Amino acid sequence: MSKRRTSKYKNIAKWKHSGEIWYTNFTHDGKRIRRSTKTSDARLAEEFATKLKNDLYEVDYLQQKQSIKLDKLLAQYVSTEAQFKKSFKTMIARILVRYNKYFDGKKRELHTITFSEVAKYIAWRKSCKVPNTERFISDNTIRKEIFYLKKIIELADDWGYKIPHINFKKLTAGLSSGRSIERYLNKEEQILFLRNIKDCLRLPCLFAITTGLRWGNIKSFKCSQIEWSNNRILFNVKTPRVGGKVHYIALSNSVRKILELSGVKEGEVKNRYVFTQTLRGEVMPLGDHNKAFKSACDKSDIRLERGQKFHLLRHTAGTNIHNEKNNLLLVKKVLGHSDIKMSEKYSHMSDCSVSEVIDESVSHLIEKYEVE
Numbered sequence: 334m335s336k337r338r339t340s341k342y343k344n345i346a347k348w349k350h351s352g353e354i355w356y357t358n359f360t361h362d363g364k365r366i367r368r369s370t371k372t373s374d375a376r377l378a379e380e381f382a383t384k385l386k387n388d389l390y391e392v393d394y395l396q397q398k399q400s401i402k403l404d405k406l407l408a409q410y411v412s413t414e415a416q417f418k419k420s421f422k423t424m425i426a427r428i429l430v431r432y433n434k435y436f437d438g439k440k441r442e443l444h445t446i447t448f449s450e451v452a453k454y455i456a457w458r459k460s461c462k463v464p465n466t467e468r469f470i471s472d473n474t475i476r477k478e479i480f481y482l483k484k485i486i487e488l489a490d491d492w493g494y495k496i497p498h499i500n501f502k503k504l505t506a507g508l509s510s511g512r513s514i515e516r517y518l519n520k521e522e523q524i525l526f527l528r529n530i531k532d533c534l535r536l537p538c539l540f541a542i543t544t545g546l547r548w549g550n551i552k553s554f555k556c557s558q559i560e561w562s563n564n565r566i567l568f569n570v571k572t573p574r575v576g577g578k579v580h581y582i583a584l585s586n587s588v589r590k591i592l593e594l595s596g597v598k599e600g601e602v603k604n605r606y607v608f609t610q611t612l613r614g615e616v617m618p619l620g621d622h623n624k625a626f627k628s629a630c631d632k633s634d635i636r637l638e639r640g641q642k643f644h645l646l647r648h649t650a651g652t653n654i655h656n657e658k659n660n661l662l663l664v665k666k667v668l669g670h671s672d673i674k675m676s677e678k679y680s681h682m683s684d685c686s687v688s689e690v691i692d693e694s695v696s697h698l699i700e701k702y703e704v705e
Contacts, residue, residue, distance in 0.1 A: 342375055344382035357382040361389050401494045403446070404438030409492070410485050428478050443486070444495035451504055455479065472508040479505055516638045517648040517681050518542075525633035531625040533610035536595050538646060540608070543591065544582050545650030545668045545679075548643040552619045556597055557604045559584070570669055580669035651679030 346358035355378035357368045368385070370378040407429045415425045432438065435454055436446060458475045462468060483501045490496045518526060523542060530538055537551050546554075550568045558567050566582040582588065595607050606618045623642060630637055637645065651664050665676040 342379040342382075344386060345370065345375065345378045357385060359386055361386065398493055398495045400442045400444060401489065402438065403436055403441050403443050404433050406443055406485065406489055406494065407433055407438060410488060414488065424477070425481065428481050431478070432482065442495070443489055444497050446497045446499070448497075448499050448504070451479070451482070451499055455504060455508070476505055476508055516641055516645055517652045518635065518645065522633060522635055523649065526629055526635060529632040530629040533608075533619070534622055534625055534629075536591055537608045537619065540588075540591050541643070541646040542650050542653070543587050545647045545654075546582070547647060548622065551608060554607045555604055556601050556607060559592075559597070559602070561600050561602075578669075582667075648679050648681065651676065652681045655680035 344357060344359045345355045347353075347355060353373040355370045355372060355375060357366050357370060357378075359366055359382065366385070366389070370381045372378050372381070411421075411426075411429065415421050415429070435457070436450070455475055458470050458478065459472075461470050463470060479501060483499075486496050486499070527535055527539060540546065541548070541551055546568065547570070550570060554566075554568075560567060561584075564584045566584065566588070568580045568582065570578060570580045592607065597607055608619055609616050610619055611617070626642055627637070647668070651668055654664050654667055655661065661673055661676050661680060664670075664680050665673050668676060668679060670676045670679075
């Protein structure tokens with residue numbers, strides 16, 4: 334047998350009889366796969382061998398899975414997942430009907446859907462207009478639709494069905510990442526807003542401006558989350574990862590004052606809501622805030638961007654911290670961001686703050702110049 338010549342690459346090798354041509358050299362399902370790559374370039378040969386290896390594994394993987402019609406998969410998704418979501422009737426149901434109609438769900442099996450078909454779907458949606466308007470469907474809306482398609486395919490994989498291998502990142506690369514919310518409240522607007530907001534929402538909104546927490550965390554905030562001995566409050570904030578992540582808010586003097594005003598006593602650990610409302614003489618958890626929030630903004634002459642609501646206060650909190658300390662790392666820590674690039678979106682430095690930073694940075698030079 335000819336002596337084998339090895340290389341630094343894992344999946345290819347040379348033999349004396351093969352000359353300069355590389356051969357694949359790996360084991361699959363107990364068998365050694367030796368096949369000519371038809372090239373003397375080691376890098377190209379390794380790419381060929383890696384692709385072949387992945388294709389073999391993919392064939393084995395698909396053979397173990399069952400195929401399913403798209404319409405049956407969508408029905409399964411509705412019965413197990415979608416119907417329990419708040420946005421099912423308003424958004425998800427319409428998206429699923431659109432999928433079924435466009436991809437001909439009664440005839441098509443899920444794994445036969447291709448990258449080019451999804452790309453055509455995106456192009457078609459971009460050419461559609463919002464009903465009863467002259468506006469075209471926004472890229473942000475199309476991103477949501479593709480997000481649900483990706484999620485359904487991932488669930489199908491978990492349920493043991495054959496799935497198409499589509500590069501969704503490449504598909505959505507041409508879509509804008511959505512409107513970045515740049516609105517925040519300056520100091521005068523913050524005072525006006527808190528003066529005009531509904532009484533039961535005044536302290537929750539002040540808490541949001543102080544801590545940068547989202548409405549969901551504030552609405553469900555209970556006394557049992559306060560760790561008095563550790564001088565902090567524990568929150569479970571939303572993340573792309575299932576289950577979210579733990580985020581801590583320091584028990585600063587401002588936070589303690591708000592808790593005191595809401596009726597929470599030092600050391601209290603009862604499992605009751607911190608912020609409540611009184612309806613017909615009965616104390617209840619906070620409910621919907623949208624109408625009261627919009628009304629307070631109208632009274633304060635605050636113009637909201639389209640789609641902007643309570644999250645405006647989170648931007649305000651980030652901006653307050655940044656204008657006060659000019660430290661993005663501090664904004665990242667308080668708001669609980671995992672990436673400082675996200676913190677940059679929440680830190681809107683005003684022209685006044687920029688002027689103050691410039692003046693402070695050269696004040697020692699200006700003073701020296703005046704003395705001379």
